[in-house]
Amino acid sequence: MNVQLLNKKEAIFESTLKLINEYGFHGTPMSQIASHANVATGTIYHYFNSKDELIIELFKYCREKTNLHIFSFNEDLPYKEKFFFIWNRLVDYYIAHKETFWFIEQFYSSPYYELIKQKKTTYYGVDKMQQFFEEGIKSDVLRNVSFYTLISIYIGSATSHVKMVTYGFCKMQTKGREELIEIIWNGVKNQKYEG
Amino acid sequence: MNVQLLNKKEAIFESTLKLINEYGFHGTPMSQIASHANVATGTIYHYFNSKDELIIELFKYCREKTNLHIFSFNEDLPYKEKFFFIWNRLVDYYIAHKETFWFIEQFYSSPYYELIKQKKTTYYGVDKMQQFFEEGIKSDVLRNVSFYTLISIYIGSATSHVKMVTYGFCKMQTKGREELIEIIWNGVKNQKYEG
DNA sequence: TGCACCCGAATGAACGTTCAATTGCTAAAT
DNA sequence: ATTTAGCAATTGAACGTTCATTCGGGTGCA
Numbered sequence: 001m002n003v004q005l006l007n008k009k010e011a012i013f014e015s016t017l018k019l020i021n022e023y024g025f026h027g028t029p030m031s032q033i034a035s036h037a038n039v040a041t042g043t044i045y046h047y048f049n050s051k052d053e054l055i056i057e058l059f060k061y062c063r064e065k066t067n068l069h070i071f072s073f074n075e076d077l078p079y080k081e082k083f084f085f086i087w088n089r090l091v092d093y094y095i096a097h098k099e100t101f102w103f104i105e106q107f108y109s110s111p112y113y114e115l116i117k118q119k120k121t122t123y124y125g126v127d128k129m130q131q132f133f134e135e136g137i138k139s140d141v142l143r144n145v146s147f148y149t150l151i152s153i154y155i156g157s158a159t160s161h162v163k164m165v166t167y168g169f170c171k172m173q174t175k176g177r178e179e180l181i182e183i184i185w186n187g188v189k190n191q192k193y194e195g
Numbered sequence: 196m197n198v199q200l201l202n203k204k205e206a207i208f209e210s211t212l213k214l215i216n217e218y219g220f221h222g223t224p225m226s227q228i229a230s231h232a233n234v235a236t237g238t239i240y241h242y243f244n245s246k247d248e249l250i251i252e253l254f255k256y257c258r259e260k261t262n263l264h265i266f267s268f269n270e271d272l273p274y275k276e277k278f279f280f281i282w283n284r285l286v287d288y289y290i291a292h293k294e295t296f297w298f299i300e301q302f303y304s305s306p307y308y309e310l311i312k313q314k315k316t317t318y319y320g321v322d323k324m325q326q327f328f329e330e331g332i333k334s335d336v337l338r339n340v341s342f343y344t345l346i347s348i349y350i351g352s353a354t355s356h357v358k359m360v361t362y363g364f365c366k367m368q369t370k371g372r373e374e375l376i377e378i379i380w381n382g383v384k385n386q387k388y389e390g
Numbered sequence: 391t392g393c394a395c396c397c398g399a400a401t402g403a404a405c406g407t408t409c410a411a412t413t414g415c416t417a418a419a420t
Numbered sequence: 421a422t423t424t425a426g427c428a429a430t431t432g433a434a435c436g437t438t439c440a441t442t443c444g445g446g447t448g449c450a
Binding site: 391392393394395396397398399400401402403404405406407408409410411412413414415416417418419420 | 426431434443
């Protein structure tokens with residue numbers, strides 16, 4: 001697959017992302033995606049077998065890009081700094097790529113997700129996250145609570161915050177953000193370490 | 196509007212809720228909703244002007260029911276107990292009404308929400324929640340952080356937890372839940388009060 | 391008599407997908 | 421260096437289906 005093809009496939013991805021955000025899964029016909037991406041309708045079917053497959057592949061594409069972005073930290077940083085770094089990178093990325101954020105949210109809460117969740121997909125992001133939290137617990141920096149508890153707070157608060165900001169409910173003042181991640185840190189850190 | 200009608204309208208709501216969860220906004224034709232609710236297709240249009248209106252009204256209906264449920268606490272309880280109570284009621288309600296939960300999530304992250312958010316809808320839930328957090332801050336039980344920070348942690352963790360459970364990623368062991376709300380409480384409570 | 395409620399077949403537009411035809415590229419053959 | 425064969429990429433009109441909505445007619449209660 002040469003560069004030209006990659007470009008077309010990506011053009012289709014980006015157009016789908018934009019249009020689905022605006023009109024939803026249904027409100028976005030293949031023909032509209034095609035013309036927005038400057039390709040013919042038939043061309044989409046060269047890369048994807050169906051609209052559903054296109055949407056599923058787009059989801060994986062978005063998730064992959066996001067994960068690559070947030071885990072790009074220096075391994076030598078102290079744990080606490082990594083803890084703040086990843087969370088902030090995630091929030092930054094989503095705010096800078098609102099369409100990716102909303103598309104992922106929409107996908108997760110739609111029946112589409114059922115189609116791919118069973119595939120015990122030890123995919124990059126969850127692996128990394130679990131590993132990161134386990135590291136924190138083993139080294140006694142984090143309280144010994146379950147992975148699911150940690151991820152509920154950590155990811156849940158990040159997405160909640162991004163929702164607030166992108167809905168326009170609150171300004172993106174850095175103060176609110178710092179407050180938020182700091183509260184979480186206070187909640188999950190092992191009290192033995194620096195108050 | 197008599198009882199019979201209320202029943203029909205609710206039957207339409209409940210059928211829509213169930214089918215949209217299974218097949219999504221698009222995958223659910225009006226005809227299918229009608230036959231599932233044991234009414235004629237045309238009848239739906241007696242109660243709602245369009246499919247979009249039906250979906251929007253269903254959203255309000257679900258949100259209202261949820262809010263009425265979670266704010267049904269005894270005002271005399273100490274603040275901390277109310278803090279735990281509301282969170283637990285919310286999680287309980289969503290787990291017991293998965294379809295309501297997923298529908299609301301789907302709606303919030305779809306373009307539909309754009310259609311109703313501007314209406315500076317000081318709706319029941321947000322009002323109550325804001326009032327509750329303000330009460331906590333004024334009485335010095337909670338740290339003095341912004342409403343949006345509090346709600347991001349409080350609601351975000353609850354929905355995240357419910358997602359985990361309803362996806363089947365983690366069992367609904369009460370332990371995990373207690374851990375979670377306790378961590379949040381630790382994070383947001385004013386340190387001056389009981390460690 | 392009038393009005394609200396209810397029915398479901400008919401309508402017509404919209405959409406996902408197909409396909410036969412065309413172009414462009416690569417590499418083997420001459 | 422030129423030709424040629426073959427495959428990948430691309431096109432967009434056409435097809436057949438599906439679906440939201442309409443509407444003319446029916447029922448029963450005030």
